[in-house]
Amino acid sequence: MRSVADVFVKHAKEALVEFYGANPKGNRDYSCVISAREVSRLAGLIDPAKVVIGGASAAFVFNRDQKTIDRFIGELSYGGGAVNQVNIHLFVESMPFGGVGPSGMGHYYGKYGFDMLTHAKTMFVAPPDVAIDHLFPPFTKEKNEALKLWFEY
Known part of the structure; x- marks a missing residue:
């Protein structure tokens, strides 16, 4: 088996x-x-x-079971990730990339030091079976133009 x-x-x-x-x-x-x-x-x-x-230094899980998703988010160490999607968290400017180890270092004082020590973690949760075609190859001129609009939004 x-x-x-x-x-x-x-x-x-x-x-x-x-x-x-x-x-x-x-x-x-x-x-x-x-x-x-x-x-x-x-x-x-x-x-x-x-x-x-x-x-990679990001993590992704594809699952419908909330206990599995909660365990994934709460117990794994990674800089950013998503549930039922891949790499979409990179397109959301307000979501931090927490980093792991040396990639998570850099802010030591005041709020930034506190934020660094709390290990912020980006997590984008999408419904199962939803695909965003623009994120999958081949990356055509049309897909690239559509993605540019996301960044300008």
Whole structure:
């Protein structure tokens, strides 16, 4: 019998190929880190034995069970995330990116120090089965123009 994790990994790999093709790194819509120094730094932080595909400092959960969602939000450490969506929290300027470890450092005094020590965490919750097509590849000129309107709003 396959575990839920095995099924998830299988579907995640299928989705990666569906969005970016058999060679995602060769697809111009596939995100990458620009600085070679940062690539080396990030690679040193990742345990390759635990990465099944990709790797990031954000976290996402797809679930209908509120207890599972509450546990995900309350017990995991990550800079930002979403429920039933991916990366949408990056488009909402009023939602902070809390950061984890060194990426969460930087404000030490007054309200900023208090905020830093409380570990603000961004969480966008969307209804299940809702897809925002503009967030999925291919990133066409029309999609990019529509996303520009979101930023201007």
